[in-house]
Amino acid sequence: MTSLPHDRYCDEIAHQVGLLRAVVTSGADLSSTVPTCPDWSLEELVRHTGGALRWVELMVRTRAQEEVPEGQVPGAEGPEGDPVALDAWLAETGEMLVAALREAGPDAKVWGWAGVLNAGFWARRMTHEITIHRADATLAAGLSYDVAPDIAADAIDEWLEIVEWAQRTLPDDPARELRRPGGSIHLHATDSTPDVTAEWTVDLSEDVIAWRRGHEKATVALRGPLTSVLLAFYRRVSLDSPEVEVLGERELLEFWLERATFG
Numbered sequence: 001m002t003s004l005p006h007d008r009y010c011d012e013i014a015h016q017v018g019l020l021r022a023v024v025t026s027g028a029d030l031s032s033t034v035p036t037c038p039d040w041s042l043e044e045l046v047r048h049t050g051g052a053l054r055w056v057e058l059m060v061r062t063r064a065q066e067e068v069p070e071g072q073v074p075g076a077e078g079p080e081g082d083p084v085a086l087d088a089w090l091a092e093t094g095e096m097l098v099a100a101l102r103e104a105g106p107d108a109k110v111w112g113w114a115g116v117l118n119a120g121f122w123a124r125r126m127t128h129e130i131t132i133h134r135a136d137a138t139l140a141a142g143l144s145y146d147v148a149p150d151i152a153a154d155a156i157d158e159w160l161e162i163v164e165w166a167q168r169t170l171p172d173d174p175a176r177e178l179r180r181p182g183g184s185i186h187l188h189a190t191d192s193t194p195d196v197t198a199e200w201t202v203d204l205s206e207d208v209i210a211w212r213r214g215h216e217k218a219t220v221a222l223r224g225p226l227t228s229v230l231l232a233f234y235r236r237v238s239l240d241s242p243e244v245e246v247l248g249e250r251e252l253l254e255f256w257l258e259r260a261t262f263g
Helices: 006-024 042-062 083-104 119-141 149-169 226-233 250-259
Strands: 037-041 184-189 199-203 210-213 220-224 245-248
Touching: 006 042, 006 083, 006 119, 037 042, 042 083, 042 119, 083 119, 119 149, 149 199, 149 226, 184 226, 184 250, 220 226, 220 250, 245 250
Parallel strands: 184 220
Antiparallel strands: 184 199, 199 210, 220 245
């Protein structure tokens, strides 16, 4: 599947950082627990996200050819207990990463954990890292959430590619259990546009999933607006949410969600 242009990812990272900063400065209780990441407070979630961005910035800027331990990343911890300082740190973090990615370009050789060894991998990965964690933060703060259709659709593409990679590469990953002969999942965004075909079919018949964009009948279908389908597929909203509808064998979709656990 073709990913989006490198500059589109860079622009979106900058945009998502701005939206996450808006959550930090919204007056939300930063000590409150994040329901979708219950091991973290809202502040810890933001610091985790910013720390991941700084980790990638260092690797892209230095063209790292092997993984850099996170403990070696300057400033990755972020400030504690001060929304103003946290906001400023996050702003600086976003600027640093976007600058490093733009300077590198998509083809610069950089270590990556999914076998894609270039800066383009990290531009895409960090776009979706912050897009989904902004959902965690926004939902925890009780604020509304939306995301551009091309970004939401690409986040689903990327997740399916990661599941494929895990099945092929990680023998102990729960994704290896995602096999159901004759079983298939259809994702159907009810607000698809001519510019974004936001429907997917995932075939679970073999040891490695096969998936494609487009409308097909399946064992179970998840329907709703694209943003809601994205959040349900990433386990950020419940299948019982009024924003989505499950048609067919719900158990198969639950089987998937229990084992596709990345992020």
